[in-house]
Amino acid sequence: MSENLTGAQLREQIRSGKWRGQTSGAAKGFVQANLVMMPREAAFDFLMFCVRNPKPCPVLDVLEAGETEPSIAPGADLRTDLPRYRVFRHGKFEKEVTDVQEYFDGNTVSFLLGCSFSFENAMLAKGLPVRNIEEGKNVSMYVTNRKCRPAGPFSAPLVVSMRPLTPADAVTAVQVTTRFHVTHGAPVHMGDPAAIGIDDIGRPEFGDPVEIREGEIPVFWACGVTSQLAATSAPLPLVITHSPGHMFVSDLTDEQMTIL
């Protein structure tokens, strides 16, 4: 079972080309991360953006220009160990690739940012339903009307992920996810989608719609996709990100990420 792999074992499968799919549910219990790569000249402004907006963009690791081995996964190579990457030129999507060695050079800085998979595992362990997992779908993500604090040339609206819960389960979810402060932490909103600029909860901008049952309210968490919108908001010559759902899998465990 792929969920029983360690982070290192899953990365080995990815690097050798045996694994090309999404990483949701795989190597369960190991922290997965959003990836952003960009030229060093823009790296201070982007790191400043992340530090200024820690809920959507929690920094798990920053690598020096040209470095490929993150501290949170010794032996890993960020150029080859994600199943799928996206390449952007001057802020525009160019293509998806399975290896970025030809794009990466000694001037490239890599950022790894926290991902909500960590707290989804903790919610499941507490007996809370995670609808997107129940339905075998990607989580529903929405662009809100809240603006992140900009930094240098980078700006973005806050993107959120949504999981439907009863009010009582939402209370427990606040408690559970608060512990995961470097993987988005507590929700940013609960209830009325229109209050944060979401017109149609049935049509997420990213991911899939999920059922909201009678008696449930939508609960919204800050989402790492915000970092992708920010990174591509400036006309940089090159930006590389993971492809949605195809994350970097580290050696850290979810529990190691908690504040309490």
Added chain:
Amino acid sequence: MSENLTGAQLREQIRSGKWRGQTSGAAKGFVQANLVMMPREAAFDFLMFCVRNPKPCPVLDVLEAGETEPSIAPGADLRTDLPRYRVFRHGKFEKEVTDVQEYFDGNTVSFLLGCSFSFENAMLAKGLPVRNIEEGKNVSMYVTNRKCRPAGPFSAPLVVSMRPLTPADAVTAVQVTTRFHVTHGAPVHMGDPAAIGIDDIGRPEFGDPVEIREGEIPVFWACGVTSQLAATSAPLPLVITHSPGHMFVSDLTDEQMTIL
């Protein structure tokens, strides 16, 4: 009473020259911060150092090059609103000044980092003794044998502050200070000073010695002085810091900084 001033009122006294002393205990309940200023060329590496070492160097705010007004204190001016600054050239201390307008230009980036005054207030509110406050002294600080994770040209040993507590009070102190994760959070060590390379607990490298009473153990927290050692570990043409104990006082309240 100076402790009843707001952050803005204390800054106004500092800017007008009425206040030149330490800020410990003043504007009680408002978050105080360590200041580091440096040329933009080194700012990415320094911010990376802080992100990689969040316990000693928790980032409260980063200002863009040339900016002087932090988001955590609208109306403030970092060039004039600290009671005392230190100027370093090529990593060497040059002098103390009360205003840095002549050193600051459009290329200067400012960092504000969390300070333990926040959790000291919370400890007092919980009824825990804070010996340095009881004795009217500066907190005891020590250079440990633990190395921070370096970044670019920046490296530093972990510096810690120490407060003596009974074991039972140390347990409560762990609970209280864990909430303050952006102002150093939970302790990094308790008990044997030699275990972290401290040869003589009676001779702190910075600050003053305090009494450790019968039945008490020394409890150690990561300390913002680490950031000063890091910033001056590279031969930058100019680095400006606050003078020890003479912090920047923000408009944030301590409670706004907590995770729970």
